[in-house]
Amino acid sequence: MARSSGNRRSRSGGRAGAASRRGTAVIEQMPWNPPVNTDLPTEPLTPEGVQAIHDGAMRILEEIGVEFLNQEAVDILRRAGCTVDGENVRMGRDFVMEWIGKAPSEFTLTPRNPDRKITVGGKNLLFGNVSSPPNYWDMELGTKVPGTRDMCRNLLKLTQYFNCIHFAGGYPVEPVDLHASIRHLDVLYDKLTLTDKVMHAYSLGKERVEDVMEMVRIAGGLSHEEFDASPRMYTNINSTSPLKHDFPMLDGWMRMARRGQGLVVTPFTLAGAMAPVTMAGAVAQSLAEALCAVVLAQIINPGCPVAVGTFTSNVDMKSGAPAFGTPEYMRATQMTGQLCRFYGLPMRSSGVCAANVPDGQAMWETSNSLWAAVQSGTNMVYHAAGWLEGGLIASPEKFIMDCEILQQIQRYMDPQIVATGPDEIALDAIKSVGNAGHFFGIQHTQDRYTTAFYQPFLSDWKNYEGWEVAGAVWTPERAHLMFKEIIGSFEAPPLDEAIREELADFVARRKSEGGAPTDF
């Protein structure tokens, strides 16, 4: 099995041995091996239920329409045959289905390190780091503080370090010590030098999108033609629910569509606030908002890669606060999965919680959302590691705790666990032990014990007394110590020095030009 062969490589001083000298041996983790979700999805909707939600989404697009606060987008949609009234755009279901039918059901994203290429769609299950919290919390600070570039860099190091993180999301924390006009330049420089995984660009104005595409192109050592030839990165846009797409998001969406890069549209439909209080209505509205953006992208560049995101949860009706990882969230995610399969589109969901600190509540809410991602057939799991307080806080301890769950999901999908050949039924082994004795020492066990079971890096399986002798350390404190060790010994992935200089020059030039406007 792969995990153990990793261990063996590590001991034998091979490739991973070299890596361990670079510091990756703080923990023994599973190798890079994005899971394939072999479970049949959990489908709470009957076929009639799927039709009812589809019909609801279509009637929203036909009868109510979505506002596109971007004249270029409106013009494109009008010319393609939509009914336009000012910024309101309506479109018929046949039109919608025809255009979304052009989107691929599966696509690849290839970062600067082609070994980190990922495939979005099908049964592929991919995890990304927490994205965009304005604040940071760790055990040492013990309180919530605004994010900084240093904190952002540390979380990027975790993003690179953990093999169960397959793509980089947005900024793992907003570095508010960097001026908004040049933040994207500095963070993308950090991202591209500290990680070699798939990159994301915020659709927040022309300059940010174009700069990031250019930096990803430079980092990959690609010509413009090579960059355009296949998806190298992606963006994620959110609609302004209810039923509105704003200017900069649409602008980035269209720029990326033209260049054939990855597109994800994720309405943030909190049931009872920006969407109906009923989950089926919230899902229908979310799909309507997503599908019309998919249509726009396909008109611009038929066949360009698009995924539909879901962020349908509910508000706490006592306080109005958003709730995450709830039963309603799980069902909405599963329902959206059914509809994504109906439309033949890849799907994105998230790892989420409302908890403010990495405690028990954080883990049951996060577990609920991650298992809902698995059950729904999600392809891209955003915020899969490091999210607290409904996305307002990024935490390195939470990041590491979540990675333990992600690794377990990766192992859970290993078909070896459920193999039923004669070697696994093991009748001879059972016969040899008979009605007495144990299986510890027998050959069947000896041949398999190093690879038979999931080996955690953070879970402490010692008994209470052993755990007490080792300092009685609770999970978040253990995660904090691990965080310090990983950061302390982190070494960045290889990058050609000429490319690094070209990136630095690009950043310097664009800063001298003033970066991006901040009036978005």
Next chain:
Amino acid sequence: MARSSGNRRSRSGGRAGAASRRGTAVIEQMPWNPPVNTDLPTEPLTPEGVQAIHDGAMRILEEIGVEFLNQEAVDILRRAGCTVDGENVRMGRDFVMEWIGKAPSEFTLTPRNPDRKITVGGKNLLFGNVSSPPNYWDMELGTKVPGTRDMCRNLLKLTQYFNCIHFAGGYPVEPVDLHASIRHLDVLYDKLTLTDKVMHAYSLGKERVEDVMEMVRIAGGLSHEEFDASPRMYTNINSTSPLKHDFPMLDGWMRMARRGQGLVVTPFTLAGAMAPVTMAGAVAQSLAEALCAVVLAQIINPGCPVAVGTFTSNVDMKSGAPAFGTPEYMRATQMTGQLCRFYGLPMRSSGVCAANVPDGQAMWETSNSLWAAVQSGTNMVYHAAGWLEGGLIASPEKFIMDCEILQQIQRYMDPQIVATGPDEIALDAIKSVGNAGHFFGIQHTQDRYTTAFYQPFLSDWKNYEGWEVAGAVWTPERAHLMFKEIIGSFEAPPLDEAIREELADFVARRKSEGGAPTDF
């Protein structure tokens, strides 16, 4: 929806209002309403895989045999046609299938309060409290101590208090301050007076089983005939893996079978220790050990109610320590579910973790095991609340934290969440809000907001600042405060005074007779 109508009753001072004066209003919890598992089970095995494990289990029974360390059981099995060699009993697959075919696929258990009747089998999903840890831990003690009668009583109060706990397991902590000879008498007295839910008897010698059956009969105000007429309680036995059933367990099993009470057999097959290192082999062995006990029960009393339990997990190959809530545990549980459906027998699994304290690890391990119970189609979930350290510690904080997950599972199964009628698609509501505004104030929301979403009792959904102002209390501390409040205001369920006296007299008499021998 039921939860909210409970709230309404509470405010209007009705039945639940009266209950709240008795102290049940410490939290607003969902009403007693055992969930019906509407999800299709997760099935990692192909039909061929199911056959392979079935064939493995049958060959174990045919070719290797199971030791029955109980002459009476051996004689019964020999007379029925099994091949006996000393204590080793072998049986053919046709014989096995014929006898297990007589067991019902579903049965009821009716405790002294018939409103707490439960149905085991089908799509029913039932939760029981942690059972049998010798030790106790809470936030106030901050350390692991041997269990006492007081601790046991407090955990029984939680068992009664939480509507999401549907049956009482074994002792929620072993009260080691009670002498083993009379422990069952005192604890059963406590159980029967502090709770009105389904009771369990340990199969640890004739006296314990007979005493408990008698006390359950008395508490129910039943004649012997009425007690025998339908299942009023249950036992759970564990095989001594590999492939052995010991004397007292079989003795209790047979006594309960004769009187038509509930039977659960749960092999404890730790892969790599008492079972093959391969999960399919461990599951096959577990099933062989369980099914031969089912056969014995059916020969004694054809049609008597039996469930098959699974406790297949793995050891940590580094330390030999048992691991719980792992990917292997989840898959073994799902595989066992497929085989239980193949055999047409109800299933038991567990809520488990290896963690020593109620922290993040405890919750991801427990979440894994509880969702595996859901995915496997489990009917009875033992240890669903309160378990730590692989079952060696019971904790009231963990109990309450687990109940939050259990309530969420109950809500998750509410078909209302996934309803897709016109009221739920809510096109008119979406139309009325259009491209601006929000859904907070509209009639569609107002009509539904009190019942639309899961309302937690322990999760804190405040934002960080609100949580900080409220004391910055982490989950286990919140659970501890709740524990104190629940215990402080607990009132026992009604019990006829004459019955209480009869129970007390029975206990006094049996104590004067010396209770049960302690040489088992």
